[in-house]
Amino acid sequence: MLPLAAALALAPAPAWAKDTGLIFVSNEKTNNILVIDPKSYQIVKDIKVARRPRDMHFNADHTKLYVACGDDDVIDIIDMAKLEVIGKLNTGPSPETFAMDEKRHRIYVSDEEGSALSIIDMDQNITVFEVPTGAEPEASWSARTARPST
Numbered sequence: 001m002l003p004l005a006a007a008l009a010l011a012p013a014p015a016w017a018k019d020t021g022l023i024f025v026s027n028e029k030t031n032n033i034l035v036i037d038p039k040s041y042q043i044v045k046d047i048k049v050a051r052r053p054r055d056m057h058f059n060a061d062h063t064k065l066y067v068a069c070g071d072d073d074v075i076d077i078i079d080m081a082k083l084e085v086i087g088k089l090n091t092g093p094s095p096e097t098f099a100m101d102e103k104r105h106r107i108y109v110s111d112e113e114g115s116a117l118s119i120i121d122m123d124q125n126i127t128v129f130e131v132p133t134g135a136e137p138e139a140s141w142s143a144r145t146a147r148p149s150t
Helices: 002-010 141-145
Strands: 024-027 032-036 044-049 055-060 063-070 074-078 084-092 096-103 105-113 116-121 126-132
Touching: 024 055, 024 105, 044 084, 055 096, 063 096, 074 096
Parallel strands: none
Antiparallel strands: 024 032, 032 044, 055 063, 063 074, 074 084, 096 105, 105 116, 116 126
């Protein structure tokens, strides 16, 4: 139990799946997402993802979990019903964090090695615009809180 507690303490903030009670923890070293039952602290599933999983966000209805994978330059898409990777979105180099705008079908990704904010069309899986940011953008807080004009 102690190794699991240590792993949880060192991992990025876990994601909670709506109405399941499950906890999702990314592990950058072993390239996986651990799915944990919060009552028993048992691992329910070990989901293999692209290299260096980092930031994670659920879509609005919690049917999918999006995971930025920094060493493979993708955002993996995990189906919550199947608990498996069902797709990928291509990003710029080394995606760190991201925010989603499902209404506009856009993901805003902070690309650490590309020194840019990539705006990705989720339906077409293409970068529609890139905003230079300077060296190593680590977070996209403005993308998380900003409201694009209509």
